[in-house]
Structures are given as C-alpha cells and as structure tokens.
Amino acid sequence: MLVDVMARLTAAQLTGIVETAQQFFGCLRLQQYEGVPTMGWFSWFRRKTTSQTASLPYYVLGGRRMRIDHPYMLPKDIEESGRLDLQHHMLRLLLRGNYLAPIGHPQSILDVGCGTGRWGAEMAQQFTNANVIGLDIQPPPATSNAVTMGKAIAPDNYVFVEGDITKGLPFADATFDYVHMRLVVLALPAAQWGPAINEIKRVTKPGGWVELIDTSVTSRVPASEPWVEWAYTLASYRGIDMTAGARVGSFLQEAGFHNVNTMNLEIPLGSWGGRIGTLMATDAIAGARALETPVVMTHLATKEAFNAVVDKMAEEFNSIVGCTQPFYIAYGQR
Numbered sequence: 001m002l003v004d005v006m007a008r009l010t011a012a013q014l015t016g017i018v019e020t021a022q023q024f025f026g027c028l029r030l031q032q033y034e035g036v037p038t039m040g041w042f043s044w045f046r047r048k049t050t051s052q053t054a055s056l057p058y059y060v061l062g063g064r065r066m067r068i069d070h071p072y073m074l075p076k077d078i079e080e081s082g083r084l085d086l087q088h089h090m091l092r093l094l095l096r097g098n099y100l101a102p103i104g105h106p107q108s109i110l111d112v113g114c115g116t117g118r119w120g121a122e123m124a125q126q127f128t129n130a131n132v133i134g135l136d137i138q139p140p141p142a143t144s145n146a147v148t149m150g151k152a153i154a155p156d157n158y159v160f161v162e163g164d165i166t167k168g169l170p171f172a173d174a175t176f177d178y179v180h181m182r183l184v185v186l187a188l189p190a191a192q193w194g195p196a197i198n199e200i201k202r203v204t205k206p207g208g209w210v211e212l213i214d215t216s217v218t219s220r221v222p223a224s225e226p227w228v229e230w231a232y233t234l235a236s237y238r239g240i241d242m243t244a245g246a247r248v249g250s251f252l253q254e255a256g257f258h259n260v261n262t263m264n265l266e267i268p269l270g271s272w273g274g275r276i277g278t279l280m281a282t283d284a285i286a287g288a289r290a291l292e293t294p295v296v297m298t299h300l301a302t303k304e305a306f307n308a309v310v311d312k313m314a315e316e317f318n319s320i321v322g323c324t325q326p327f328y329i330a331y332g333q334r
C-alpha cells in the first residue's frame with residue numbers, strides 16, 4: 001500500500017518526503033562539494049570517499065531496486081548495470097568508437113549520468129593525459145563488473161563523483177574540454193532539459209565540445225502499444241517526456257552552442273538485423289522488463305499481463321523485418 005502510494009507521487013513530492021525524513025532523523029546529508037578547489041580539483045575528488053550507497057533511499061520490489069527520491073524511471077541494481085554495459089558495447093560497435101565530436105586531445109572530460117562508468121573508464125584509457133569524471137546520482141553497484149571501472153582498478157585518471165545534474169554540477173565554470181551525456185531520457189523531466197544543458201555549458205571551456213546521445217521511446221511493433229501506454233503513464237507522474245531524446249540537437253542550438261551537428265540513426269531491432277539487431281533487441285527487452293515493478297505496483301497491469309506483452313514484443317522484434325529503434329546524436333561547441 002505504502003509503495004503503491006509512493007509510486008504515484010511526483011518526484012517533487014518524493015524529494016520533499018525524503019528531505020523531511022532526513023531532517024527528522026537528523027541525518028541530512030552534508031553539502032558534499034563545499035570547498036572544491038579550482039586548482040587540483042581532480043585529485044581532490046580522487047581523495048574523497050563517494051560511496052554512500054547503503055544510505056540512499058531505495059525501495060526494492062519484485063526483486064528490483066529503485067530510487068524513490070529521483071524521477072529516474074529505471075532500476076538501480078546489478079541487473080540494470082548488465083543491461084547498460086551491453087548497451088554501451090552495442091553503441092561503441094555501432095559508432096566505431098566512444099564519441100563523434102572532433103574533440104582532439106582533451107585534458108578534462110565529464111560524463112553526466114555515467115551509469116556503470118564504462119564509457120568514462122574507456123575514455124580515460126584512450127586519453128591517458130586527460131582527467132575523466134563520471135557523475136551520477138549513485139556509484140555503480142558494488143558487485144557489478146563495472147565497479148572495477150569506477151573504483152579499485154579504474155585507471156588513475158578516472159574518478160566517480162556523486163551528483164545530480166538537476167541540482168547543479170559541483171564544478172567551477174569552464175572546467176572541461178569535453179562533456180558527454182548519454183541516455184538520460186528516462187531521467188530528466190521535460191522542464192529540466194534546458195537547465196541541465198545550460199549547466200553543462202557553464203562547466204565546458206570556451207571552444208570545448210558537448211555531445212549528447214539519446215533515444216525516443218515510442219511503439220516500434222504492434223505488440224509494444226500497451227507497454228508504451230503504461231510507460232507514458234508512469235512518465236507523466238514524473239513530468240518525463242519519453243520522446244525528448246529526439247530533440248538533443250535543438251537543445252544544443254537553444255543553449256547557444258556553435259557548430260552543432262546532429263545525426264539520427266535507426267538501429268535494427270531484432271535478430272533479422274544481425275549482431276547489432278540482436279544486441280538492440282536484448283537491450284530493448286531488458287529495458288521493457290525493467291518497468292515491470294512500477295507498472296504492476298500502480299495497477300496498470302497484472303504481472304502476467306505485463307509479461308505476456310513483453311514476450312510478444314520480443315517475438316515481434318525478431319519476426320517483423322525492418323523495425324528499428326532511433327538514436328539521436330548531437331554535438332556542439334561552446
């Protein structure tokens with residue numbers, strides 16, 4: 001019952017509840033980033049302990065762990081980390097690398113909403129002279145493979161920083177040569193896109209590059225129609241527009257970036273599309289299943305009805321030749 005009510009609350013209401021509870025129990029978190037030095041900031045972050053996962057406000061239901069204090073719609077658990085890593089490999093394969101912007105030899109790189117940290121750790125390995133920061137609302141799960149990228153055996157030039165793009169980035173103006181933000185369409189409420197891009201612009205050096213990669217969640221096969229309807233209902237509780245990813249280019253233009261380039265890709269969705277198509281379908285089905293708990297909790301569908309729809313989606317992805325998932329890429333220069 002309590003969880004049911006919580007699932008229907010807006011993000012602002014949830015945040016209010018969590019903050020009130022934290023104040024009540026005397027455990028309001030300290031402002032973590034007070035006193036970040038403008039010189040030597042990278043080693044300052046490396047010295048800090050950022051892993052506070054145990055104290056984060058979660059609920060666990062149906063075996064999936066979700067945050068209750070953020071609009072973010074997807075679980076934050078090991079299963080989801082596996083999906084994100086698979087998706088990362090698929091995108092790297094597709095793009096033949098980790099970025100498209102003409103970034104040259106950046107000295108400082110920021111990845112906003114870094115997930116497992118794999119992208120940032122690989123960039124740190126590729127650009128050994130760069131300091132690379134992965135920022136997310138929480139560190140990667142402790143037992144995930146990816147944690148090795150975010151912590152113990154991560155390259156020395158990579159560090160994870162806990163932060164929330166909607167509350168401002170804990171970095172000085174003009175800190176980074178290159179800022180990357182990928183697949184936050186289920187994380188950013190529609191009203192937060194503009195402020196988030198402006199905040200990213202603030203921390204990017206004049207002449208530095210920003211690259212955004214995202215997707216749009218729409219029905220791709222007949223069987224996915226009920227799933228998309230459920231997802232849109234859940235998104236509406238949080239002010240999220242599941243198609244906002246299609247506008248990454250306009251967001252950069254509106255924020256005043258120069259030399260904006262955009263690219264729209266339609267990625268095959270299903271085994272008929274070879275290796276990429278199989279990876280994309282595996283990713284899409286894992287992503288679809290990740291909403292089972294909130295859909296069932298809010299009585300949009302029973303567990304059985306939900307799973308029947310997702311099973312049928314998987315079948316149609318493989319049998320309807322030509323169905324695709326769009327990805328939108330945009331990069332621009334401050």
Ligand SMILES: C[S@@+](CC[C@H](N)C(=O)[O-])C[C@H]1O[C@@H](n2cnc3c(N)ncnc32)[C@H](O)[C@@H]1O
Nearest residue numbers: 072084113114115136137164165166182183187
């Ligand atoms: C779909 S994942 C994508 C992860 C990574 N960018 C990738 O491409 O593998 C979205 C990530 O955004 C993070 N996130 C959600 N809300 C956020 C916020 N307000 N600030 C920073 N990160 C956020 C989530 O925790 C999650 O790791």
